[in-house]
Amino acid sequence: MIIIAEKINGSIPSMGKAIAAHDEAWIKDVAKKEADVLDQDRDFIDCCTSVEENELETMHWMIDLIQSQCDNKIAVDSPNPQICLDAMKFCKRPGMINSVSGEGNKIDLVFPVLAKPENKDWDVMALLCDDTGIPKSAADRIRVLNNIMAKAKEYGIAESRIHIDPLIEMLCTSEEGIALVLEVMDYIKEHYPQAHISGAVSNISFNLPYRKIINQAFTVVCIQHGMDSGVLDPLNRDLRGSIYAAEALKGDDFYCMEYIGAQREGIFGPVDK
Amino acid sequence: MIIIAEKINGSIPSMGKAIAAHDEAWIKDVAKKEADVLDQDRDFIDCCTSVEENELETMHWMIDLIQSQCDNKIAVDSPNPQICLDAMKFCKRPGMINSVSGEGNKIDLVFPVLAKPENKDWDVMALLCDDTGIPKSAADRIRVLNNIMAKAKEYGIAESRIHIDPLIEMLCTSEEGIALVLEVMDYIKEHYPQAHISGAVSNISFNLPYRKIINQAFTVVCIQHGMDSGVLDPLNRDLRGSIYAAEALKGDDFYCMEYIGAQREGIFGPVDK
Numbered sequence: 001m002i003i004i005a006e007k008i009n010g011s012i013p014s015m016g017k018a019i020a021a022h023d024e025a026w027i028k029d030v031a032k033k034e035a036d037v038l039d040q041d042r043d044f045i046d047c048c049t050s051v052e053e054n055e056l057e058t059m060h061w062m063i064d065l066i067q068s069q070c071d072n073k074i075a076v077d078s079p080n081p082q083i084c085l086d087a088m089k090f091c092k093r094p095g096m097i098n099s100v101s102g103e104g105n106k107i108d109l110v111f112p113v114l115a116k117p118e119n120k121d122w123d124v125m126a127l128l129c130d131d132t133g134i135p136k137s138a139a140d141r142i143r144v145l146n147n148i149m150a151k152a153k154e155y156g157i158a159e160s161r162i163h164i165d166p167l168i169e170m171l172c173t174s175e176e177g178i179a180l181v182l183e184v185m186d187y188i189k190e191h192y193p194q195a196h197i198s199g200a201v202s203n204i205s206f207n208l209p210y211r212k213i214i215n216q217a218f219t220v221v222c223i224q225h226g227m228d229s230g231v232l233d234p235l236n237r238d239l240r241g242s243i244y245a246a247e248a249l250k251g252d253d254f255y256c257m258e259y260i261g262a263q264r265e266g267i268f269g270p271v272d273k
Numbered sequence: 274m275i276i277i278a279e280k281i282n283g284s285i286p287s288m289g290k291a292i293a294a295h296d297e298a299w300i301k302d303v304a305k306k307e308a309d310v311l312d313q314d315r316d317f318i319d320c321c322t323s324v325e326e327n328e329l330e331t332m333h334w335m336i337d338l339i340q341s342q343c344d345n346k347i348a349v350d351s352p353n354p355q356i357c358l359d360a361m362k363f364c365k366r367p368g369m370i371n372s373v374s375g376e377g378n379k380i381d382l383v384f385p386v387l388a389k390p391e392n393k394d395w396d397v398m399a400l401l402c403d404d405t406g407i408p409k410s411a412a413d414r415i416r417v418l419n420n421i422m423a424k425a426k427e428y429g430i431a432e433s434r435i436h437i438d439p440l441i442e443m444l445c446t447s448e449e450g451i452a453l454v455l456e457v458m459d460y461i462k463e464h465y466p467q468a469h470i471s472g473a474v475s476n477i478s479f480n481l482p483y484r485k486i487i488n489q490a491f492t493v494v495c496i497q498h499g500m501d502s503g504v505l506d507p508l509n510r511d512l513r514g515s516i517y518a519a520e521a522l523k524g525d526d527f528y529c530m531e532y533i534g535a536q537r538e539g540i541f542g543p544v545d546k
Contacts, residue, residue: 171521171522171529172528172529172533173528174524174528175524175527175528176524177521177522177523177524177525177526178522178524179524204522208529208532208533209533209536209537209542210514210536210541210542210543213511213514213515213518213541214518214521214522214532216489216490216493216515216518217489217493217515217518217519217522218518218522220489220490220493220494221493221494221497221519221522224494224497238486241483241486242486242489242490245486245487245489245490245491246490246494248444248450248487249444249450249451249487249490249491249494250450251447251448251449251450251451251452252450253450254448255445255446255447255448256444256445256481259481259487260445260481260482263482263483264482268483268486269482269483270483
């Protein structure tokens with residue numbers, strides 16, 4: 001599982017406050033903690049300012065803070081794709097554009113840049129929404145998906161560089177559980193087997209009590225349906241453990257060696273008192 | 274999910290010690306704690322002596338202790354089917370015979386008794402092993418299953434009274450995860466849709482660290498594959514939460530009302546300090 005560590009995001013109240021107060025120590029501390037439990041070559045540290053003014057400058061400042069602590073790959077995260085593109089140059093190594101979607105001209109702005117030979121190691125997150133918003137049916141999300149993937153082919157961007165977020169919505173207002181999202185995941189797996197299936201897993205538990213248990217169960221089910229990338233809190237020890245467990249159950253972890261190794265490294269398991 | 278509460282079992286060291294010491298208070302306390310978090314009409318309290326001598330007397334004594342604390346249904350649990358049958362009369366209400374299998378004459382001893390009109394409300398657990406032991410392949414377990422179900426039909430025992438344990442083995446020695454057990458579950462669901470899919474879930478994590486996280490993930494996956502019965506610790510709060518979460522994800526819990534209700538009742542969730 002490729003982890004896109006979610007904690008450096010201004011829409012999280014404590015982080016938003018740290019950004020507003022220009023609290024460098026806070027941001028550096030979070031970056032360090034995330035980096036400590038991530039794989040440098042597999043995972044990403046997301047960086048989202050959520051500010052309304054001076055977004056690019058703020059992004060630059062935050063990327064530098066992260067890079068002062070670690071050499072991890074960064075997912076440059078903004079609803080404005082031009083900001084993502086402009087921030088690429090601040091990154092010491094290729095990372096991820098987070099994100100494009102079927103909205104407006106996002107694809108036609110971002111894909112040509114990613115198609116350049118010098119950007120061949122950059123990945124991209126693609127959300128399955130468009131100018132109509134979040135499609136209500138699996139069929140409509142698949143339509144958005146097929147459009148995005150056709151564009152990727154047109155621009156010569158390999159499937160394996162694309163992380164697809166089928167858009168995870170809160171379970172508490174769903175009448176049929178997660179059937180819609182699993183249908184989209186199954187479709188991706190069948191039709192675009194090299195693409196990554198991703199998503200912001202904690203959205204599922206919005207407005208429910210004891211969210212951690214829903215998040216864990218959801219992640220386990222998604223992994224069974226091919227999810228191999230996720231925007232999540234890498235410091236959530238039980239969630240990390242659930243991911244290793246799900247991969248072992250799926251048969252992707254020979255004799256549970258990865259599970260056992262991660263537990264020994266302290267990525268999950270009981271904390272010594 | 275039908276819970277068969279597993280804690281009153283002499284093979285658990287603390288319970289074995291209590292049985293040997295004739296510690297009535299201990300056994301009554303466990304029975305009370307289990308009953309407090311079970312549904313009286315849906316769930317069962319398992320009762321297994323694990324003693325070598327005086328098994329029937331011990332079973333009688335333990336059943337009486339349980340019934341002094343609650344009116345829950347009892348799963349009479351012994352490797353000796355005659356003991357199970359002889360203990361039925363000690364139970365105040367119909368429960369479960371735990372268990373039969375393809376071994377020896379177990380089926381032909383137990384099914385005629387369950388077929389009697391006065392025993393029509395008794396359920397039975399059927400393990401998919403036979404005189405060759407635990408079959409190594411899904412196909413061989415399915416063969417045992419089909420034999421047992423043919424016998425059930427012959428004796429006129431409804432599918433819905435049968436809980437099928439596909440036999441859960443430890444993950445750490447498996448090269449392909451739980452593919453075998455899921456294949457058997459999928460077969461049961463397709464061919465015997467009224468039967469219950471069950472199993473002793475904690476077997477999966479034997480010899481692995483931080484077993485709880487494997488048990489939770491496994492249970493979630495099994496529920497997606499139709500498991501609706503399980504031998505487990507009803508006092509394991511995170512496991513209980515995972516079961517409610519898995520049912521909601523599957524779309525079996527309208528607007529998560531069961532999940533929210535169980536959390537409010539205190540069946541899972543953080544414990545107040």
